[in-house]
Amino acid sequence: MPRPTFQLYDTMSRAVVPLTPLAPPKVSLYVCGPTIYNYGHIGNFRTYVAVDLLRRALKHFGFKVDHVMQFTDVDDKTIRGSRESQLPLKEFTAIYRKAFLEDAVTLKIEIPERTPNATDHIPEMIALIKRLIDKGSAYVSDDGSVYFRIAAFPKYGCLCHLDLQNLISGARVNQDEYEKEGVGDFVLWKKWVAADGDVGWESPWGKGRPGWHIECSALSMEHLGPQIDIHGGGTDLRFPHHENEIAQSEAATGKTFVGHWFHVEHLLVDGQKMSKSLGNMYTVRQVLERGYTGRELRYALLSGANYGKNLNFTWQGMEDAKTALARIDEWRKRVRDTVATVPLTTPGVRAIEPYAPAVAFLEHLDRALAEDLNVNDARGHLFTLIRETNKALDEGQLTAAQAYELDAAWTTLDAVFGLGDATVSIPPEVQALLDKRAAARKAKDFSQSDSLRKEIEALGWKLKDTAKGQELTSA
Ligand SMILES: [Zn+2]
Incomplete structure (x- = not known):
């Protein structure tokens, strides 16, 4: 029987369509990575587990995946965090980069082929911004920052199906994150301000730092070329981040940036949106502290709803x-x-x-x-x-x-x-009791064997004697 054609929902066309990579069997996959200023919460990791599922499924169907995910290690949040912790930006973000990769391993997520830090590619970002200025798609404003001119990109809003005429306010936005009502020319290069401390790079427009959106355009171009087969990320990145990526990349190259848009919907907790004030933004580590394994969390994040629907996380779901x-x-x-x-x-x-x-x-x-x-x-x-x-x-x-x-x-x-097998790690004190009990059984000292069994069970284990010896499972 011939194998079915691999089909995926595409946010741009709003339909489930066959995946048609530019150079099959190669599939280039770019996924917006985390901003490394804190431990990732399970909502972030729902996205990365879903991307991991996509990556593994592509391989299952014989595609060769080339997967890039950047770490955002310079933005308003990382700069604020490094200042508050009194650590240089690089040292501060290194802590959370490492934590993210550890959590990914806990969740059995395959690490992408390349995981560059944004700050490793500042010259490429500057070159891209220059190209946009030369084409008239960007300009240096009187405040010294560089902005993308959305009026010069008539397709702007194509991903989110925005009616640009009703939205253009003529304003400029200097923040990386903003709502649809705030749509306007967005920042590509931010002029250095005192709050940036020692964070800044020299550029043709003076000292400053890149905006968040230009990172992904520059990094995907650098690693995967002007056109990529699949671009993924959490659903909240659709606007403005992905709209802005399309504008930057396509205005520079004149080519269709992305073949297929893959967005993962929200994770709810007990039916509610995660928020700091509700105290329900659990990190992977906090779930583990409650006695669950990464494997169980991965299973829960892949259960209940497919990636294109909101998924409700509950502790009962973890028990299930x-x-x-x-x-x-x-x-x-x-x-x-x-x-x-x-x-x-x-x-x-x-x-x-x-x-x-x-x-x-x-x-x-x-x-x-x-x-x-x-x-x-x-x-x-x-x-x-x-x-x-x-x-x-x-x-x-x-x-x-x-x-x-x-x-x-x-x-x-x-x-x-990617669930793997259950691995029981036996603490040394339990292993010592098991060894003692094996010796007692060999010597046919069954009363000692029984009392050792009780000791082991009191420590929270279940013990079974089989033809192959003692078998331990956690109770
Ligand atoms: Zn991105």
Whole structure:
């Protein structure tokens, strides 16, 4: 059966359309990275987990992904943070760059091919701004900063479908973030002011620093060329950030900047928007402090709603993720144990006839992912497979060859879902008790073995004696 064509919702055309990269199988993917002035919250990471799913799904369909994500290490927020913590900007942002990458690993996010810091590319930004001035798309204002002239870019507003005539206020905006009502000529280069302290670079327009929007145009051009296949980010970046990126890039190159716009919707917490005042802006670390794993959080962020819809995070949802993963892990173990009953080197252990439920599952998986990354559908098919094959296992009907096929199907699914296997890390004091108990059992001292079991269980573990020895799971 031919594989389905990979289709994705495109914010610009507002439709689910086949992905058509410029030079297949290569897909260039640019994603707006975090501003590194604080720990990322789970709302930020919903976006990066969804992008990771996209990246993995592209690879699943045979594309070669070239993925760039920048770190915004200079803007109003990072400068304020570095001043408040009395650290040089570079040192201050390095803390949160490292934290972000650690949290990404916790969530089993694949690190993009390139993750430049914005400040590593100031000369490229200056060159791009010069090009825009030369073309009449930008100008130096009387306040010494450089602005993009939106009246010179008639397409302005195309991504968000803005009616420019009603919006142009004639005003200029010097902030990086503003509402639609504030649309106007936006800043490309900000003239240095005292509040910037020692942050500033020399430019043809004097000392200053780049605006936030020019970063992504300059960095994507530098790393991926004038046209990129997919541009992604959180939905709140659509305006003004992505509108401004389109204006800057297309005014400079005259080419269509992006083939496909990928936006991830909001994460709500208990049905509400996350906000500092509600105290519901949880960081990844705070979720871990409550006893959950990164794997469970990743599962929760990939459950409930697909990326194009708001997702509601709840602690009950985290419990559900834990239960669902325990069910998957138990099934995985049964399958692996069945595979292990026959050495893989035994001739004929791989099924000559493919195992039908595994084949059907892989077809469902392809169809679900090809249809705008429908993970909910894919997960539904996984649990159907688990139910059916658990029944076969209960009845002793699953052969090692069939189990092998199931194991391979899981590996294919998990290359996209990225859940990995449960790993139990056993604290040294528990390991010492386990060793003592193994010795007691060997010496047939069952009363000591029983009392050691009680000690281990009192520390929050479940213990099972199997043919292979003691098996520990967290209770
Ligand atoms: Zn960006």
